[in-house]
Amino acid sequence: MSVFAYLQSASKSGNTALAFPSNNTAGNVIVVATSNNSVTAINDTQGNSYNKVANNLYGNSQIQMWLAVNINAGANSVTATGLNASGTFSSIAIIEYTTPSSLTFASGIGGPAAVNGMTGRYQSSGETLLVIASYDWGSAHSWTGTNLTVRQTVTEGGGQTLGIGDFDTTTSTTATVSTLNGGSGGATATVGLLIFQVGGGSTSSIQISLSDPLVIN
Amino acid sequence: MSDQIVSDKFGLTIGLSDAILQNAGSLIPVTDSNTLTDGIEISLAAIVTLSDTLSVSDATTALQNLNLSLSDTFSISDSIGILQTLNILLSDTFSFNDTLSLLLTYLLTLSDTTSLSDVIGYTTGTVGPLNITYLFNDSITLFDAQLYLNSQNLYMGDNLILLDRLNSHISNKQNIPIYMQMFKVN
Numbered sequence: 001m002s003v004f005a006y007l008q009s010a011s012k013s014g015n016t017a018l019a020f021p022s023n024n025t026a027g028n029v030i031v032v033a034t035s036n037n038s039v040t041a042i043n044d045t046q047g048n049s050y051n052k053v054a055n056n057l058y059g060n061s062q063i064q065m066w067l068a069v070n071i072n073a074g075a076n077s078v079t080a081t082g083l084n085a086s087g088t089f090s091s092i093a094i095i096e097y098t099t100p101s102s103l104t105f106a107s108g109i110g111g112p113a114a115v116n117g118m119t120g121r122y123q124s125s126g127e128t129l130l131v132i133a134s135y136d137w138g139s140a141h142s143w144t145g146t147n148l149t150v151r152q153t154v155t156e157g158g159g160q161t162l163g164i165g166d167f168d169t170t171t172s173t174t175a176t177v178s179t180l181n182g183g184s185g186g187a188t189a190t191v192g193l194l195i196f197q198v199g200g201g202s203t204s205s206i207q208i209s210l211s212d213p214l215v216i217n
Numbered sequence: 218m219s220d221q222i223v224s225d226k227f228g229l230t231i232g233l234s235d236a237i238l239q240n241a242g243s244l245i246p247v248t249d250s251n252t253l254t255d256g257i258e259i260s261l262a263a264i265v266t267l268s269d270t271l272s273v274s275d276a277t278t279a280l281q282n283l284n285l286s287l288s289d290t291f292s293i294s295d296s297i298g299i300l301q302t303l304n305i306l307l308s309d310t311f312s313f314n315d316t317l318s319l320l321l322t323y324l325l326t327l328s329d330t331t332s333l334s335d336v337i338g339y340t341t342g343t344v345g346p347l348n349i350t351y352l353f354n355d356s357i358t359l360f361d362a363q364l365y366l367n368s369q370n371l372y373m374g375d376n377l378i379l380l381d382r383l384n385s386h387i388s389n390k391q392n393i394p395i396y397m398q399m400f401k402v403n
Contacts, residue, residue, distance in 0.1 A: 195398045
């Protein structure tokens with residue numbers, strides 16, 4: 001199990017505030033995914049600061065990922081500015097991951113980097129957390145993956161689905177995300193976030209693949 | 218000629234304005250204009266050769282083995298109940314403008330343009346082998362065993378409700394943006 005452990009999550013369609021089921025813990029991180037590239041800001045009732053760390057546009061699909069580190073403790077609700085009120089481009093998903101007190105936030109590197117298909121060297125699997133979010137543009141779909149734990153999925157009015165999950169890198173460093181579209185111009189936009197510890201430990205390789213089979217019903 | 222024509226051969230210009238009830242094996246060669254304006258109830262093995270214009274404008278309830286060769290314009294403007302084994306060779310324009318409720322074994326060879334502009338209720342075994350463009354503008358409710366060969370263009374503008382055995386090959390490629398966030402040991 002990674003030192004960056006899953007704690008809680010929530011999701012919904014609509015542009016009103018989305019609350020965490022339980023209080024946040026100080027020092028943890030919050031990951032937010034939205035099915036809309038027009039989102040300009042993420043705010044919450046704890047006054048945490050969010051940065052957009054990844055976005056993608058593929059076909060009709062749009063997706064963003066935002067990150068807040070060293071968060072405050074307490075009850076918290078998250079709002080995305082620019083999200084549609086309903087229908088397409090209206091979904092938000094939030095996850096809180098724990099950060100050990102032995103670690104402090106350093107800095108982000110790489111920026112939104114296209115690393116799919118590459119074999120990169122990262123820290124050992126127990127010191128790494130990989131979060132993947134996809135927005136699936138189709139009328140019928142599922143969202144699964146090898147070694148992927150799906151944390152949240154939310155379906156919009158047209159059948160589009162925002163999904164977010166993470167990989168248990170202690171089990172395998174080969175991750176696969178599969179989405180099934182309905183054959184109506186389906187396309188899936190995907191983004192990722194790799195959180196890891198620097199200093200100490202050995203390195204290992206993580207490989208990510210994305211499959212998008214077309215199914216005619 | 219206005220009533221109850223059973224068969225006719227070697228006529229250069231033929232106008233048939235009333236009902237033809239039984240017309241089996243009718244052969245009409247080198248005809249400039251052949252117009253069938255009223256109800257044809259049964260027509261078996263109708264063959265038209267080198268005609269410039271052929272139009273069937275009213276209700277045709279059963280038409281089997283209709284063969285057209287080297288015709289410039291062929292139009293069926295009203296309801297066709299059952300049409301089996303329709304073969305068209307070297308025709309320039311072929312159009313169905315109104316309701317086509319049942320079409321079996323529909324073969325097109327070397328035709329330039331085929332347009333199906335209205336409701337097609339049931340179509341089985343459509344095969345277009347040579348660079349044919351199909352334009353489907355309205356509702357298609359059921360398609361079975363649709364085959365597309367040799368670089369054809371298929372346009373489907375409106376509702377396609379049920380489609381079996383459509384094989385698609387997709388070669389998409391997407392980069393996944395991944396942000397790397399570091400934490401250091403205290």
